[in-house]
Amino acid sequence: MIRGPVLPQMREGLWALVAGRLEAIETGLLLVLEDLDCSGGRLGAVEGLARDAAGAPVLLTMATDGDALLAGRVLAASEFLQRVGDSLAAAVPEGNFAPGVNGRVVVVGTEGASASLESLRRLSLPGVALCRLEPFRIGGVERFAVRWLANGPEAAAKVTAAQVDFAVAADRRADWQTIEQLSLRLDPAVRIDGDRFLRRITWQGRLLGEVCAADGTLRGSGADGVSYRLLSPRDVREFGDRLVRRYAELTGLSMDGGNRAGEPSARPREDEVGGGGAARNAKGVAPGESLRASLSSARLTPEEYSALGGPARLAGGGTEVAGVAENVIRAVSAQEGSWAGPTMRTD
Numbered sequence: 001m002i003r004g005p006v007l008p009q010m011r012e013g014l015w016a017l018v019a020g021r022l023e024a025i026e027t028g029l030l031l032v033l034e035d036l037d038c039s040g041g042r043l044g045a046v047e048g049l050a051r052d053a054a055g056a057p058v059l060l061t062m063a064t065d066g067d068a069l070l071a072g073r074v075l076a077a078s079e080f081l082q083r084v085g086d087s088l089a090a091a092v093p094e095g096n097f098a099p100g101v102n103g104r105v106v107v108v109g110t111e112g113a114s115a116s117l118e119s120l121r122r123l124s125l126p127g128v129a130l131c132r133l134e135p136f137r138i139g140g141v142e143r144f145a146v147r148w149l150a151n152g153p154e155a156a157a158k159v160t161a162a163q164v165d166f167a168v169a170a171d172r173r174a175d176w177q178t179i180e181q182l183s184l185r186l187d188p189a190v191r192i193d194g195d196r197f198l199r200r201i202t203w204q205g206r207l208l209g210e211v212c213a214a215d216g217t218l219r220g221s222g223a224d225g226v227s228y229r230l231l232s233p234r235d236v237r238e239f240g241d242r243l244v245r246r247y248a249e250l251t252g253l254s255m256d257g258g259n260r261a262g263e264p265s266a267r268p269r270e271d272e273v274g275g276g277g278a279a280r281n282a283k284g285v286a287p288g289e290s291l292r293a294s295l296s297s298a299r300l301t302p303e304e305y306s307a308l309g310g311p312a313r314l315a316g317g318g319t320e321v322a323g324v325a326e327n328v329i330r331a332v333s334a335q336e337g338s339w340a341g342p343t344m345r346t347d
Contacts, residue, residue, distance in 0.1 A: 028053025
């Protein structure tokens with residue numbers, strides 16, 4: 001007798017928590033309209049129609065255990081997108097949807113909806129993504145952790161942030177790969193994770209920078225929160241320079257061994273390069289060696305730095321982190337072969 005009104009109230013309560021904070025579920029997710037009926041009134045409406053960072057329509061529905069109509073509602077929503085998804089740009093102009101971009105259904109539940117989410121996961125419905133929230137309150141503020149579930153009976157139940165595909169436009173993928181390779185070569189402790197449209201680059205949990213994919217473009221932001229559009233190879237090089245500078249600041253490389261940036265330093269310790277007998281390649285880099293270790297042998301004297309075209313004042317003078325950044329990126333260039341070098345700034 002009471003099941004009817006209780007389940008809608010549970011869904012409404014979860015939607016009230018989620019509706020104003022879609023950005024916390026996925027970067028760039030914006031609510032367009034609420035209460036979209038995809039089944040002619042038979043299975044109930046999905047809670048929201050949203051736009052993702054690629055301009056695709058996203059149907060959002062809340063999951064609760066005991067909801068016998070959930071699977072049917074999700075299937076109806078998926079079929080609705082397959083039928084009319086390419087027409088939503090004209091039918092809902094306020095959504096600013098990109099024509100021809102495939103839509104998705106996102107099902108959101110909490111720990112109390114584990115059984116329902118697991119059932120949907122095993123059904124492996126096309127175009128359906130499953131998200132479990134863990135709400136908690138800290139410092140008087142409501143927050144929630146987000147966990148994405150793999151779709152399919154044979155897949156692992158949980159998807160880590162690092163396993164979520166980064167939805168980069170095809171013509172920008174090479175730029176992202178350049179940034180990714182540079183970041184991972186800095187140090188084994190560098191980690192890259194995020195969601196479908198965001199990658200966070202961290203070292204020991206400390207932010208080096210973020211890269212956001214939205215509307216076919218890439219934007220990079222540093223630890224200071226300042227955002228930059230990555231439109232050209234020059235932009236990518238400058239953003240890579242900022243990542244390296246931030247890394248040098250956090251790790252204290254500019255003061256490593258008591259030497260100023262650009263001055264020669266002692267050879268790296270054996271435990272930094274994996275053993276003194278490690279074989280080095282033709283470019284003088286040991287296999288698996290991190291840039292933090294190889295930097296010690298890559299630093300240049302003021303005369304060498306000036307001969308390579310760099311201002312001598314950066315080699316041994318007042319901008320230590322900038323000099324370290326230059327040396328690190330030169331080491332990247334030697335190891336990766338594809339890095340064209342940064343456009344250094346001295347501000």
